[in-house]
Structures are given as C-alpha cells and as structure tokens.
Amino acid sequence: MIWNTNLRWRLPVACLLLEVALIALFGVFVRYDMDADHWVQEKVIKNLSTDLENEFYYRYPSFQDVHVMIFVGFGFLMTFLQRYGYSSVGFNFLLAAFGIQWALLMQGWLQSFDGRYILVDLENLINADFCVGSVCVAFGAVLGKVSPVQLLIMTLFQVTLFSINEYILLNLLEVKDSGGSMTIHAFGAYFGLTVAWILYRPNLHHSKERQSSTYHSDLFAMIGTLFLWMYWPSFNSAISNHGDAQHRAVINTYCSLAACVLTSVALSSALHRKGKLDMVHIQNATLAGGVGLGTVAELMVLPFGSLIIGFVCGIVSTLGFVYLTPFLESRLHIQDTCGVHNLHGIPGIIGGIAGAVTASIANIDLYGEEGLAYAFGIERSKLNWSPNTQGRFQAAGLFVSLAMALAGGVIVGVILRLPFWGQAPDENCFEDAVYWEIPKEPKSTALRSEDSSIKPPEP
Amino acid sequence: MIWNTNLRWRLPVACLLLEVALIALFGVFVRYDMDADHWVQEKVIKNLSTDLENEFYYRYPSFQDVHVMIFVGFGFLMTFLQRYGYSSVGFNFLLAAFGIQWALLMQGWLQSFDGRYILVDLENLINADFCVGSVCVAFGAVLGKVSPVQLLIMTLFQVTLFSINEYILLNLLEVKDSGGSMTIHAFGAYFGLTVAWILYRPNLHHSKERQSSTYHSDLFAMIGTLFLWMYWPSFNSAISNHGDAQHRAVINTYCSLAACVLTSVALSSALHRKGKLDMVHIQNATLAGGVGLGTVAELMVLPFGSLIIGFVCGIVSTLGFVYLTPFLESRLHIQDTCGVHNLHGIPGIIGGIAGAVTASIANIDLYGEEGLAYAFGIERSKLNWSPNTQGRFQAAGLFVSLAMALAGGVIVGVILRLPFWGQAPDENCFEDAVYWEIPKEPKSTALRSEDSSIKPPEP
Amino acid sequence: MIWNTNLRWRLPVACLLLEVALIALFGVFVRYDMDADHWVQEKVIKNLSTDLENEFYYRYPSFQDVHVMIFVGFGFLMTFLQRYGYSSVGFNFLLAAFGIQWALLMQGWLQSFDGRYILVDLENLINADFCVGSVCVAFGAVLGKVSPVQLLIMTLFQVTLFSINEYILLNLLEVKDSGGSMTIHAFGAYFGLTVAWILYRPNLHHSKERQSSTYHSDLFAMIGTLFLWMYWPSFNSAISNHGDAQHRAVINTYCSLAACVLTSVALSSALHRKGKLDMVHIQNATLAGGVGLGTVAELMVLPFGSLIIGFVCGIVSTLGFVYLTPFLESRLHIQDTCGVHNLHGIPGIIGGIAGAVTASIANIDLYGEEGLAYAFGIERSKLNWSPNTQGRFQAAGLFVSLAMALAGGVIVGVILRLPFWGQAPDENCFEDAVYWEIPKEPKSTALRSEDSSIKPPEP
Known part of the structure; x- marks a missing residue:
C-alpha cells in the first residue's frame, strides 16, 4: 500500500463541495422560526406578551456553555497526546463546524419541518451541537489514526445516523433522554469503537512513543476536562422543559459530577502500585458522572440518587481505563485512543439503564399528578401510558441506539478503509507533522532572564 | 520522622468513606426546593405565574461563571509552579468537588432546613461554590506542602467553620457581604495562613528551585487569572437581590477591577530596579479589586467609589508581594506559597472596612426610603435600625471572621501536623512526581518540522 | 538613537496619573442608570412591573461572553509568538482595563449624558468592551514593536476617536452595525495598520526568529481563537434589539462562522505545496466570518445568506495571509504582526458592504411593516426613509470609518514615533525579557518520572 498523505486537492475539494452543497440546501430549506423572525403578526397570534418570553432567554446561557464544551471541551481534552495537539483541536474544530451545519438540516427535516421549510431557532442550534458531540466522542476512539478527509466523511454519515436514531428514540419510542446518555454518548462511543475496530492497525506499536503525553500536554488536556466538567449541568439541562425541569437537571448533574470526582481519584490511587494518581483517569473518569446522569x-x-450514579460511574470508568482498554486492544483489536468506551460507552449504558429504572418507578407521590403527565409529556389521549411501559420503551431506546451504532459503524468503517483518503502509515500515526506545517523549535529552548542579545536599558 | 508518601490506601479510603457518608446524609436530608420540584400544587400557592420567574433564570448565568472561577480560575492560577501543575489543578478539583457536597449539607442545616429536609435550589449551589472558594484560598497558602489526604481533612473542617461563621455574620449580625470579602476571602486567607504557620517547614529552601515558575507555567497561570478577573462581577452579584442590586454589583466590580489593573502594573514596574513587570503581581494583585469590593x-x-477601592487594593496588594511576603516567611515563619495574604487577606480586610464605612453613611438621599429598607433587608418591626448600628455590626462581622479563622486554623493545623497523612519531606515539596504518575519526556523535546521519521508524502 | 527601555518611572507615572484622572472624572460625571439605581420611585414611573424586566437579564450572559473575548480571546490569540506571551496577554490586559474606563466616559458623554451625569448600565459596559475590542485589533498590528507606555497613549487616542466615529455612524448617519464590522473591526484594523506604517522598522529582520511560533505557543493561541469563535454570536447580538433581533443575530453568526471554518481549512491546504494546514490560518481566518457578519x-x-458571507470571508482572509501580508510588508512597508488586515480589515469592509446591500433590498415582504420600522428604528416622523437611502447611509458609514481610521492613525503614529516612550530596538522586538522579569529555566527541562532526587515512599 502506498501511503499518500498529501491532502492538497482532496481536503480543499471535500470542504468546498460540502459547503457549497450546504449553502444550496440552506437556501432552499432553512428559514427562521417564529421567535427569531420579524413577523410581528405571528407573535400576536402566539400571544407573546413580552420579549422576555422569547425562547432565547430561556436557553441562551446553556447554549453557549454547550458550545464551549464541543469546541474547547472536546478539542482540548484530546490534546493530551504529545505531538497531536494541532490535530486534536484543529480537526475537532473542522468536523464540528461541518457537523453542526449538516445536523441543522438532518435534524431539521426530521423534527422541525413545516412541510416547506425547516424553521430554526436556538433549540435547533443546541441540538446540532449535541449531535456533533456524538461525533466528537467517536473522534476520540479513532484519534491519531485518520485523516481530516476521513473525519469529514465520518461526520457526514454519523450525523445522518444520529438524526435518524434520535428521531426513533424521541419521536417514535418517546423516551426521555435530555442529556443524551443513549443518543449522544452510548451511540457516539460504540459507533466510534466499531469504526476503530474496522480500521484496526496491527503495527500501531511503531508509533507507541507518541501515544503518551508530556507534562504540558496533560495540562492543556485539563483545560478541556474542566470546561466539560463545569458546563455539564448546562449540557444536561439545555433542552429540558422550562422551569423546574431545567432547574432540577442542573442540581442533579452538579451532584453526580461531584461524587464522580471522589471515586475516580480513589480508584486511580488504589490501582497504582505506589498509590500515585494517573492524569488519564483525572482527565476522563471524573466526567463519567455527567454521562451517566444524562437520561435521568x-x-x-433526588440529589442522593444523582450522587449514587456519579459514585458508580467514577468507579466503573476508572476500572475500565485500567483493565478494559488494554483488553479491548489486545483481544478484540479495538484501539480506543482516548478510552471513549470508559468515559462515554459504559457510563452511557449505565445512564440508559438508570433511565429505564427511574421511569419504571415514577409515581404520583413523587411527581404529583400534573407533574407526572408533564414530566413524561403524556397527552390526555394516551390513556394506556404507565411507568412500566415507559421503562420498557426506555430500555428499547438503549438497544436501538446500540444496534444503530454498531451497524452504522461497520458501514462507515468499511468506507473509511478505502485507501485513498490520505491516511498515514502506522509509524506516522499520532503525529501532527503529517498534516500540519510545524514551527521549528528555537535553537535554545530556554528563555534566558539575562539574555546577552538584549541590549541593557540605560540606567 | 519517616516520610511515607504512598497514598495507596489512605487516599482511596478517605475518598470512599467520605462519599458514602455524603450519600447517606443526602438520602436522609436533601430534597429539591420548590422551584426545582415537580409539585405543581405548591407553585400555585406561591403564585408563580410563569416559568420565567423561576429563580433559575435570575441566577444561572452567574452560577456557571462562579463555577468556572472555582475550578478553572483557582485551579490554573496555582499552576505557576514549574513542577506542580498537576497537583494545583488536580487537588483543587478534588477538594472543591468534595467541599461543595459537604457545604450543601452544612449550609443547608444552618440556612435551608425546613425542620425535616434541606431544600436545595440553585442559590444553594452558588453558596456551596462560595464556601469552597474560601477553601481554595486557604489551599493557596499551603500549596505544595500538603498531601491530598491533608487537603480533604482541611476541607472537611474549613467548610464546617465557614458555614458557622457565615451563619453568625449573615443571620445573627445581619451584615451585608454579597461578594464575601469577610466570609470568603479574609476568612479563607487567615485560616490558610494560620495552618501554614503551624505547618512551618524550616528547611523548605531545599526545594527552593521548584518554587519558581517557568515561562509556560506562568502562561497557564494567566488562564486562571483572567477567568477569575473576567467573571468576578458574577461572583460579587451572584446572590445579590434581584434587579437593581445585582445590576449595580456588576457595574461596581467591573470598575474596581479595571482600576486595580492599572495600579498593580504601576507598582510592579516602580518596585523593580529596571522597571520590569513581575508576572506574580499581574497574576494576583490585579484581582485584589474584586476582593476589596466584595462586601459593598x-x-x-457609586462607580467612582469602586474605582477608589480598586486603586487602593492594587497598590496595597503589590506592596504586599514585594515587602510583606518575605517578611512573613523570615520573621513570622508563615510560608505563604501563593501570597494569599496579599490577594485575599488584606484586600478582604479593606473590603470589610469599606463595608462598615459605606453602611454607616447610608442615607435616604442616596437610597430612597424604600430603597434603604430593601438594601439592608430591614423589616418594619426592627425600628431601632440605623446606618450607624449597621456599620458597627459590619465591623463586628469582620472581627468575628478573623477570630474564627485564627482559632480554626490553629486547631486544623495541629491535626494536619500528625505524621501519617502522607505529606512529603521538605526536599520533595512542590513536586508532582510524589503523588502523580509523570510522563517520560520524549527523547527529543523539539518537534522537527522536517522529521526524518516521517515518510514523505507522494508528490 | 539611544534606546532606553527602562520603564521604571514612565509606566508607573502614566498609569497612576491616568487612573487618578479617571477617578476624578467618574466622581464628577458618572452615576448609575435607573435599572441599576435604588430609586424605587423612578421605577414606578417607568412602570417596571417585575425585576425580570431589568435590562440586566436581557444582556448579562452576552456581556460576560464579550468580556471573555476581549481579555482571553484577544489576549491569548496573540500568544502565538514564541517569546512574547507575557506581553501579549499582559499588555492586552493593561490596555483593555484602561480603555474600558476611558470608553465609559467618552461614549457616555456622547451617548448617555443626561445634561449633568453619564448614566451607566450594563449596555454601557458592553459598549466599552466593544470600543476596547477595536484597540485590541490595532494592538495586533503593532504587536511586539511598541512599549506599554505607547500602548496606553494609543488607547487614549483610539478610544476617543472610536467614540466620535461611533457617534457619527450610529447617531448622525443612523446606520445599523450591531456587531461592529465598520465601527470596531474595519476602524480598528486600518487605524492599527496606519500606526504600524508610521512606525515602520526597516531592520526588523534582526528579530525575525522570534516572529515565529513554537509548538506550545500555537496551542495557547488556539485558546484565544476558540473563545473568540464560540462567543462571537454573543458579540454580534449583545446590543441588538430585544427578542427576535437578538435571537436572529445569534443564528446568523453561528452559521457564518461554521461556513468560514470549512473554507479557511480548504484554502490553507490548497495553498501549501504539500497540502499541509497552517496554524496561522486556522487561528485567524476561521474568525473572519464573525467579522463579516457584524453589520448585518x-x-x-437568512441562514443561507450568513453561510455565503462566512464562505467568502474564509477564502478572502486566508488568501490575504498568504499573498497580501507579505506584499504589505515588502511594498507598502506595513508590518502587520498578527495579520489584522486579513482578519479584521478586509472582512470588516465586506461586512460594511453586506450591510449596505442588505439594507438596500429590505422590504415589507421580508420584514413585515412593523418589523421593517422596528428593525431600522424608523420613527413615524421620518417619512422620507427608504431602504435605498438606508443603504447609502450604510455605505457612507463605511467610508467615514475608514477615513477616521487613516487620519487618526497618522496622528497617533506620529506621536508614538517620539523617541522617549521606552520602545525597544529592532533586534529586541517580540521579546518579553525587555519589559518582564523572566523566570530562569530549570537546569533540566525534563521532568523525570523516576526522579532520583525524590525519596522513594515506603513500600
């Protein structure tokens, strides 16, 4: 196989063609939804009494937080690799920027189509960010082993599949999944892992040295970790029902994440022979509590329920990094660069199960009669609804997500194996210099405080 | 003394025990407050006409900003040390995640207890973050010299004392302290300094080299500085009264911080023999204006009053770094790693004094009759209230905070001196490798732009 | 010429004199606007029914995002230089902190003066940040070649000119420019480029080595890039009309920026002989879509119109970095350190033109009758308003901005050429050590995982 990593025509052509197609489709299909449109007439019809009731003011702070998570959070989380920082941040930037546009169309056709136009408002932007979040997760599994052209192709397909899967879960099965444990995290992780399995590189040990971190690359990664951790309450509440539901989602996520930090630290220390902490666990397992709480x-x-979910996720996730990731690589031939299986895969499944259980035991004592109907969006006409049915549909939703991820991952993986996407040979994986112009290091890396080349100032 | 820094059992056991205890206490005591609960019935009673009036929408943006300050702000501010970045960010993460849970309980019992349950809403989360902020301040004083087990113990006690002190100030003395000059900053700083005094290490010069920064570690620290500086208006307004009070707190803090930057730069240059600026001052003294404005x-x-406070704080804080910190170490045997005395200690006292003065001269001309009553939360029944009394209570609040900090610091310091908490010997202080698995540096630190190990792409 | 870069007296005196003057002027002129004042009486007059209608809640999230863009966004974007990170972040911090105070006064006198006082509320703070944004842009053109004293002088003059120009555009010509393509970006860029032209240094190649980046400095710069990119929707909507206008500005900016990333990547790869991406383009050109969308x-x-603007800006901006910046330096003697001409100059002009065109074709079909009047702020009395006139005034606004920038830049440039502001000689440009105390690098830069100096913990 001749490895040609020169992207001079492939990448520009892919980007420009995709963008031109997006512009054409936006021109034909996308218009502003009422809350963002100028038509005063329609506002009167909807009887919006004040500007404050514009959806914008309910969602804008959460939207910006989610936006930070996608671009800085995921982007910097992956800079831990010593020579792959440009690609981590830069390719994540590229795929997310493309993905949100395509997601506005795909999710729009399936969920915001009025027969003629896709009507977009802030909630569509949030949903597009969510959809791309699942691509960022999958990117973590294949990080360092694929070219930007492959990433654009993967994004194109994954956004499409995500939107269909989301439509099945939210509109057909009518499951609750406000923070996307199933639709975003489990789907994204298992999709990415399947792609990584198809793209298995038996000689990846040739670039083993570059798969570790350096002191400063781990600090850059902590920027990603912390912005993900801090803004996760916004992620899980961004598209919740207004009022108490949004409020409760924030409290629950806050609690779960806090508990998760303690168990991640505990396990990280306990599993090291000298009791030392491992940055990989602190960067990743501490976030598992947010994933696990997504569905519920x-x-x-209740706050203590959230603590328990975070407690369990921190333990399971750290154990996964220590025992499962090596096992996946050596036995199942799944090379999971960022360990997304431990951060998004298993916690996503835990979240889905927690959702099924929580729905099954919902009752009027806990929610109130009106509250129960409102929480699960039950219409008067659906008289045969019961917590039990809801629980079973929740479980079904989890299985559908996993099935879609595995099937989709196989198809996309096979497409990405085609030899002309500019992928790098095994010995050049995890290396920015393949796709980036890299600055020469200065002759002397040390900055001297008394530099002889600096003219002394006059006294 | 035999130094055993292996935390393999001590840290995991501490984390897991604490978290299990928290879960149990949350299960017994913590429930959602009305604004986060599903009970529609109660909403009707409170007559919430729209979801927008949910407390959530008044406070959520400020909450997220405060959250960023605690985790990224304090965490990265302390990464200036050359070999202690993992611990700065990581231990701050650990203690804050534990502290917010314990603070929800302690502050809850004292302030949100309805006789049976602690009812939490977003304001509790903000207050928990505030409480932990004071622990982060104290962490700055002992940074590099304590083990994570010691930090968990310190957090446990400090959160407890903070909550009691806060209860005395806000509920018994009824002082104003919306940005916490007294309760958070002065309390946290003098508590931490007292602990540092008890833990005095006479041979700390053995690790002197590691107490300085490197070029990049100072840039990481600026991330912390800037997020603290930018979001401080949110910090000082996060739990203010709705409407004009919150609005005014933002304007005042914005002004104070801006003035503080100019005087910090001025003094930093004036105090250097060649007029050069010192990163330590830019990283820290520029923030003193936010601390000093906390109470008022x-x-x-008025905006010019805020400018004056910022002006003074910038000068005093920079002078403190140049003259006071060395004096404290050599004469009083207080080793203040981050100089929290200059950033939180003195400015906190200035803030407390400014609060007493401002309260004393409050009058109807300035506030309006209704405004005065509302600003100080005076109930009709308290007929003997006068600005003068308020001023005296404010001053009393400052003294109580300092007394609690010193007394508490002595007790906690003595506990932390016990020899089995995994602390490092003097020559290994300020060193990540004691508690962290550190990546090996790559053989060649330079990334070569023309790397011979990279196969050239086809032309 | 004798270069004296010792700022020991010049910088402190400048800072302190300016701050004292600001305090005096604030004392005489600045008071709280109604929404931030305690006077309950006036609220009743304005008939504010609830605290939620306080302007604060409409604007606060956007304000904080803009604040982050000014201090972290611009500050870190400029850290790409290998030895100028302290100055990039630190001087940006200094000039912005001074500039916002002076802008509150200048903009206040021209736009918020009630005859006796400048009445400030949150909108003034946002506008002050905007004004300083244009100074940050100009800073990018002269980065590395000027002293902090020169920057303070430049800020003093530029804020003054900005405020006058803004007054002419918004109040006399009544143009729309909510995101400031003309007032902020084009004005700032051409002002800075003119100053850079006057300050031309023919021997700058002596510090050529330091004009490039290092691997980690480029990652720091990406922090700036991403926060600018993510929060740009807040920038362009921060002072829009409430409700649908603010909502629409966010959707449009989101779309434009996403498209811009794809075309920047495409051109960056296409223009490199091996198809490699250049960090300079990813850091800068990806933002041009936000600039270009500012006016409209x-x-x-419509969303697809936004995509087209982003598409064009990404292409033009990347082409500018590759072809125009070298041309400007070699032929026109304009040394544009950060390439602000490509990021703010041309896209700002594109934005101005887009504004003129969009206004010219505004019609009732698109906006509705009420909507059209509201969008352009047309009062009943102005019967002779037409889209065509608006378009011509928009175009006039662009020319006025450019003329003000060039004229102002010449004057300020000449002032800055005076030889006693502490500027560095050509061979010491782009060097932190001139103005900053620089830490000594540790003897061994490598952190060893098995450090012999660390006592092994007991087994």
Whole structure:
C-alpha cells in the first residue's frame, strides 16, 4: 500500500463541495422560526406578551456553555497526546463546524419541518451541537489514526445516523433522554469503537512513543476536562422543559459530577502500585458522572440518587481505563485512543439503564399528578401510558441506539478503509507533522532572564 | 520522622468513606426546593405565574461563571509552579468537588432546613461554590506542602467553620457581604495562613528551585487569572437581590477591577530596579479589586467609589508581594506559597472596612426610603435600625471572621501536623512526581518540522 | 538613537496619573442608570412591573461572553509568538482595563449624558468592551514593536476617536452595525495598520526568529481563537434589539462562522505545496466570518445568506495571509504582526458592504411593516426613509470609518514615533525579557518520572 498523505486537492475539494452543497440546501430549506423572525403578526397570534418570553432567554446561557464544551471541551481534552495537539483541536474544530451545519438540516427535516421549510431557532442550534458531540466522542476512539478527509466523511454519515436514531428514540419510542446518555454518548462511543475496530492497525506499536503525553500536554488536556466538567449541568439541562425541569437537571448533574470526582481519584490511587494518581483517569473518569446522569437528568432521582450514579460511574470508568482498554486492544483489536468506551460507552449504558429504572418507578407521590403527565409529556389521549411501559420503551431506546451504532459503524468503517483518503502509515500515526506545517523549535529552548542579545536599558 | 508518601490506601479510603457518608446524609436530608420540584400544587400557592420567574433564570448565568472561577480560575492560577501543575489543578478539583457536597449539607442545616429536609435550589449551589472558594484560598497558602489526604481533612473542617461563621455574620449580625470579602476571602486567607504557620517547614529552601515558575507555567497561570478577573462581577452579584442590586454589583466590580489593573502594573514596574513587570503581581494583585469590593458590591458606593477601592487594593496588594511576603516567611515563619495574604487577606480586610464605612453613611438621599429598607433587608418591626448600628455590626462581622479563622486554623493545623497523612519531606515539596504518575519526556523535546521519521508524502 | 527601555518611572507615572484622572472624572460625571439605581420611585414611573424586566437579564450572559473575548480571546490569540506571551496577554490586559474606563466616559458623554451625569448600565459596559475590542485589533498590528507606555497613549487616542466615529455612524448617519464590522473591526484594523506604517522598522529582520511560533505557543493561541469563535454570536447580538433581533443575530453568526471554518481549512491546504494546514490560518481566518457578519447580524439575511458571507470571508482572509501580508510588508512597508488586515480589515469592509446591500433590498415582504420600522428604528416622523437611502447611509458609514481610521492613525503614529516612550530596538522586538522579569529555566527541562532526587515512599 502506498501511503499518500498529501491532502492538497482532496481536503480543499471535500470542504468546498460540502459547503457549497450546504449553502444550496440552506437556501432552499432553512428559514427562521417564529421567535427569531420579524413577523410581528405571528407573535400576536402566539400571544407573546413580552420579549422576555422569547425562547432565547430561556436557553441562551446553556447554549453557549454547550458550545464551549464541543469546541474547547472536546478539542482540548484530546490534546493530551504529545505531538497531536494541532490535530486534536484543529480537526475537532473542522468536523464540528461541518457537523453542526449538516445536523441543522438532518435534524431539521426530521423534527422541525413545516412541510416547506425547516424553521430554526436556538433549540435547533443546541441540538446540532449535541449531535456533533456524538461525533466528537467517536473522534476520540479513532484519534491519531485518520485523516481530516476521513473525519469529514465520518461526520457526514454519523450525523445522518444520529438524526435518524434520535428521531426513533424521541419521536417514535418517546423516551426521555435530555442529556443524551443513549443518543449522544452510548451511540457516539460504540459507533466510534466499531469504526476503530474496522480500521484496526496491527503495527500501531511503531508509533507507541507518541501515544503518551508530556507534562504540558496533560495540562492543556485539563483545560478541556474542566470546561466539560463545569458546563455539564448546562449540557444536561439545555433542552429540558422550562422551569423546574431545567432547574432540577442542573442540581442533579452538579451532584453526580461531584461524587464522580471522589471515586475516580480513589480508584486511580488504589490501582497504582505506589498509590500515585494517573492524569488519564483525572482527565476522563471524573466526567463519567455527567454521562451517566444524562437520561435521568430532569427526572425525580433526588440529589442522593444523582450522587449514587456519579459514585458508580467514577468507579466503573476508572476500572475500565485500567483493565478494559488494554483488553479491548489486545483481544478484540479495538484501539480506543482516548478510552471513549470508559468515559462515554459504559457510563452511557449505565445512564440508559438508570433511565429505564427511574421511569419504571415514577409515581404520583413523587411527581404529583400534573407533574407526572408533564414530566413524561403524556397527552390526555394516551390513556394506556404507565411507568412500566415507559421503562420498557426506555430500555428499547438503549438497544436501538446500540444496534444503530454498531451497524452504522461497520458501514462507515468499511468506507473509511478505502485507501485513498490520505491516511498515514502506522509509524506516522499520532503525529501532527503529517498534516500540519510545524514551527521549528528555537535553537535554545530556554528563555534566558539575562539574555546577552538584549541590549541593557540605560540606567 | 519517616516520610511515607504512598497514598495507596489512605487516599482511596478517605475518598470512599467520605462519599458514602455524603450519600447517606443526602438520602436522609436533601430534597429539591420548590422551584426545582415537580409539585405543581405548591407553585400555585406561591403564585408563580410563569416559568420565567423561576429563580433559575435570575441566577444561572452567574452560577456557571462562579463555577468556572472555582475550578478553572483557582485551579490554573496555582499552576505557576514549574513542577506542580498537576497537583494545583488536580487537588483543587478534588477538594472543591468534595467541599461543595459537604457545604450543601452544612449550609443547608444552618440556612435551608425546613425542620425535616434541606431544600436545595440553585442559590444553594452558588453558596456551596462560595464556601469552597474560601477553601481554595486557604489551599493557596499551603500549596505544595500538603498531601491530598491533608487537603480533604482541611476541607472537611474549613467548610464546617465557614458555614458557622457565615451563619453568625449573615443571620445573627445581619451584615451585608454579597461578594464575601469577610466570609470568603479574609476568612479563607487567615485560616490558610494560620495552618501554614503551624505547618512551618524550616528547611523548605531545599526545594527552593521548584518554587519558581517557568515561562509556560506562568502562561497557564494567566488562564486562571483572567477567568477569575473576567467573571468576578458574577461572583460579587451572584446572590445579590434581584434587579437593581445585582445590576449595580456588576457595574461596581467591573470598575474596581479595571482600576486595580492599572495600579498593580504601576507598582510592579516602580518596585523593580529596571522597571520590569513581575508576572506574580499581574497574576494576583490585579484581582485584589474584586476582593476589596466584595462586601459593598451591591451598595451605593457609586462607580467612582469602586474605582477608589480598586486603586487602593492594587497598590496595597503589590506592596504586599514585594515587602510583606518575605517578611512573613523570615520573621513570622508563615510560608505563604501563593501570597494569599496579599490577594485575599488584606484586600478582604479593606473590603470589610469599606463595608462598615459605606453602611454607616447610608442615607435616604442616596437610597430612597424604600430603597434603604430593601438594601439592608430591614423589616418594619426592627425600628431601632440605623446606618450607624449597621456599620458597627459590619465591623463586628469582620472581627468575628478573623477570630474564627485564627482559632480554626490553629486547631486544623495541629491535626494536619500528625505524621501519617502522607505529606512529603521538605526536599520533595512542590513536586508532582510524589503523588502523580509523570510522563517520560520524549527523547527529543523539539518537534522537527522536517522529521526524518516521517515518510514523505507522494508528490 | 539611544534606546532606553527602562520603564521604571514612565509606566508607573502614566498609569497612576491616568487612573487618578479617571477617578476624578467618574466622581464628577458618572452615576448609575435607573435599572441599576435604588430609586424605587423612578421605577414606578417607568412602570417596571417585575425585576425580570431589568435590562440586566436581557444582556448579562452576552456581556460576560464579550468580556471573555476581549481579555482571553484577544489576549491569548496573540500568544502565538514564541517569546512574547507575557506581553501579549499582559499588555492586552493593561490596555483593555484602561480603555474600558476611558470608553465609559467618552461614549457616555456622547451617548448617555443626561445634561449633568453619564448614566451607566450594563449596555454601557458592553459598549466599552466593544470600543476596547477595536484597540485590541490595532494592538495586533503593532504587536511586539511598541512599549506599554505607547500602548496606553494609543488607547487614549483610539478610544476617543472610536467614540466620535461611533457617534457619527450610529447617531448622525443612523446606520445599523450591531456587531461592529465598520465601527470596531474595519476602524480598528486600518487605524492599527496606519500606526504600524508610521512606525515602520526597516531592520526588523534582526528579530525575525522570534516572529515565529513554537509548538506550545500555537496551542495557547488556539485558546484565544476558540473563545473568540464560540462567543462571537454573543458579540454580534449583545446590543441588538430585544427578542427576535437578538435571537436572529445569534443564528446568523453561528452559521457564518461554521461556513468560514470549512473554507479557511480548504484554502490553507490548497495553498501549501504539500497540502499541509497552517496554524496561522486556522487561528485567524476561521474568525473572519464573525467579522463579516457584524453589520448585518440582526437583519434578515437568512441562514443561507450568513453561510455565503462566512464562505467568502474564509477564502478572502486566508488568501490575504498568504499573498497580501507579505506584499504589505515588502511594498507598502506595513508590518502587520498578527495579520489584522486579513482578519479584521478586509472582512470588516465586506461586512460594511453586506450591510449596505442588505439594507438596500429590505422590504415589507421580508420584514413585515412593523418589523421593517422596528428593525431600522424608523420613527413615524421620518417619512422620507427608504431602504435605498438606508443603504447609502450604510455605505457612507463605511467610508467615514475608514477615513477616521487613516487620519487618526497618522496622528497617533506620529506621536508614538517620539523617541522617549521606552520602545525597544529592532533586534529586541517580540521579546518579553525587555519589559518582564523572566523566570530562569530549570537546569533540566525534563521532568523525570523516576526522579532520583525524590525519596522513594515506603513500600
């Protein structure tokens, strides 16, 4: 196989063609939804009494937080590799910028189509960010082993599949999944892992040295970790029902994440022969509590229920990094660069199960009669609804997500194996210099405080 | 003394025991407050006409900003040390995640207890973050010299004392302290300094080299500085009264911080023999204006009053770094790693004094009759209230905070001196490798732009 | 010429004199606007029914995002230089902190003066940040070649000119420019480029080595890039009309920026002989879509119109970095350190033109009758208003901004050429050590995982 990593025509052509197609489709299909449109007439019809009731003011702070998570959070989380920082941040930037546009169309056709136009408002932007979040997760599994052209192709397909899967779960099965444990995290992780499995590189040990971190690259990664951790309450509440549901989702996520930090630290130390902490666990496992709480975020799990979910996720995730990732690589031939299986895969499944259980035991004592109907969006006409059915649909949703991820991952993986996407040979994986112009290091890396080349100032 | 820094059992056991205890206590005591609960019935009673009036929408943006300050702000501010970045960010993460849970309980019992349950809403989360902020301040004083087990113990006690002190000030003395000059900053700083005094290490010069920064570690620290500086208006207004008070607190803090930057730069240059600026001052003294404005943030100090406070704090804080910190170490045997005395200690006292003065001169001309009553939360029944009394209570609040900090610091310091908490010997202080698995540096630190190990792409 | 870069007296005196003057002027002129004042009486007059209608809640999230863009966004974007990170972040911090105070006064006198006082509320703070944004842009052109004293002088004059120019555009010509393509970006860029032209240094190649980046300095710069990119929707909507206008400005900016990333990446790869990406383009050109959308942000350009603007800006900006910046330096003697001409200059002009065109074709079909009047702030009395006139005034606004920038830049440039401001000689440009105390690098830069100096913990 001749490895040609020169992207001079492939990448520009891919980007420009995709963008031109997006512009054409936006021109035909996308218009502003009422809250963002100028038509005063329609506002009167909807009887919006004040500007404050514009959806914008309910969602804008959460939207910006989610936006930070996608671009800085995921982007910097992956800079831990010593020579792959440009690609981590830069390719994540590229795929997310493309993905949100395509997601506005795909999710729009399936969920915001009025027969003629896709009507977008802030909630569509949040949903597009969410959809791209699942691509960022999958990117973590294949990080360092694929070219930007492959990433654009993967994004194109994954956004499409995500939107269909989301439509099945939210509109057909009518499951609750406000923070996306199933639709975003489990789907993204298993999709990415399947792609990584198809793209298995038996000689990846040739670039083993570059798969570790350096002191400063781990600090850059902590920027990503912390912005993900801090803004996760916004992630899990961004598209919740207004008022108490949004409020509750924040409290629950806050609690779960806090508990998760303590168990991640505990396990990280306990599993090291000298009791030392491992940055990989602190960067990743501490976030598992946010993933695990995604499905139940706005439900009545109570603060201590959230703590328990975070407690379990921190333990399971750290154990996964220590025992499962090596096993996946050596036995199942799944090379999971960032360990997304431990951060998004298993915690996503835990979240889905927690959702099924929580829905099954929902009752009027906990929610109130009106509250129960409102929480699960039950219409008067659906008389045969019961917590039990809801629980079973929740479980079904989890299985559908996993099935879609595995099937989709196989198809996309096979497409990405085609030899002309500019992928790097095994010995050049995890290396920015393949796709980036890299600055020469200065002759002397040390900055001297008394530099002889600096003219002394006059006294 | 035999130094055993292996935390393999001590840290995991501490984390897991604490978290299990927290879960149990949350299960017994913590429930959602009305604004986060599903009970529609109660909403009707409170007559919430729209979801927008949910406390959530008044406070959520400020909450997220405060959250960023605690985790990224304090965490990265302390990464200036050359070999202690993992611990700065990581231990701050650990203690804050534990502290917010314990603070929800302690502050809850004292202030949000309805006789049976602690009812939490977003304001509790903000207050928990505030409480932990004071622990982060104290952490700055002992940074590099304590083990994570010691930090967990310190957090446990400090959160407890903070909550009691806060209860005395806000509920018994009824002082104003919306940005916490007294309760958070002065308390946290003098508590931490007292602990540092008890833990005095006479041979710390053995690790002197590691107490300085490197070029890049100072840039990481600026991330912390800037997020603290930018979001401080949110900090000082996060729990202010709705409407004009919150609005005013933002304007005042914005002004104070801006003035503080100019005087910090001025003094930093004036105190260097060649007029050069010192990163330590830019990283820290520029923030003193936010600390100094904490108590009076929502009062009618007028924008120029805020500028004056910032002006003074910048000067005093920079002078403190140049003259006071060395004096404290050599004469009083207080080793203040981050100089919290200059950033939180003195400015906190200035803030407390400014609060007493501002309260004393409050009058109807400035506030209006209704405004005065509202600003100081005076109930009709308290007929003997006068600005003068308020001023004296404010001053009393400052003294109580200092007394609690010193007394508490002595007790906690003595506990932390016990020899089995995994602390490092003097020559290994300020060193990540004691508690962290450190990556090996790559053989060649330079990334070569023309790397011979990279196969050239086809032309 | 004798170069004296010792700022020991010049910088402190400048800072302190300016701050004292600001305090005096604030004392005489600045008071709280109604929404931030305690006077309950006036609120009743204005008939504010609830605290939620306080302007604060409409604007606070956007304000904080803009604040982050000014201090972290611009500050870190400029850290790409290998030895100028302290100055990039630190001087940006200094000039912005001074500039916002002076802008509150200048903009206040011209736009918020009630005859006796400048009445400030949150909108003034946002406008002050905007004004300083244009100074940050100009700073990018002269980065590395000027002393902090020169920067303070430049800020003093530029803020003054900005405020006058803004007054002419918004109040006399009544143009729309909510995201400031003309007032902020084009004005700032051409002002800075003119100053750079006057300050031309023919022997700058002596410090050529330091004009490039290092691997980690480019990652720091990406922090700036991403926060600018993510929060740009807040920038363009921060002072839009409430409700749908603010909502629309966010959607438009989001779309434009996403498209811009794809075309920047495409051109960056296409223009490199091996198809490699250049960090300079990713850091800068990806933002051009936000600049280009500034003027039309809240208008009815529709999502696909926004995509087209972003598409064009990404291409033009990247082409500018590759072809125009070298041309400007070699032929026109304009040394544009950060390439602000490509990021703010040309895209700002594109934005101005887009504004003129969009206004010219505004019609009732697109906006509705009420909507059209509201969007352009047309009062009943102005019967002779037409889209065509608006378009011509928009175009006039662009020319006025450019003329003010060039004229102002010449004057300020000449003042800055005076030889006693502490500027560095050509061979010491782009060097922190001139103005900053620089830490000594540790003897061994490598952190060893098995450090012999660390006592092994007991087994």
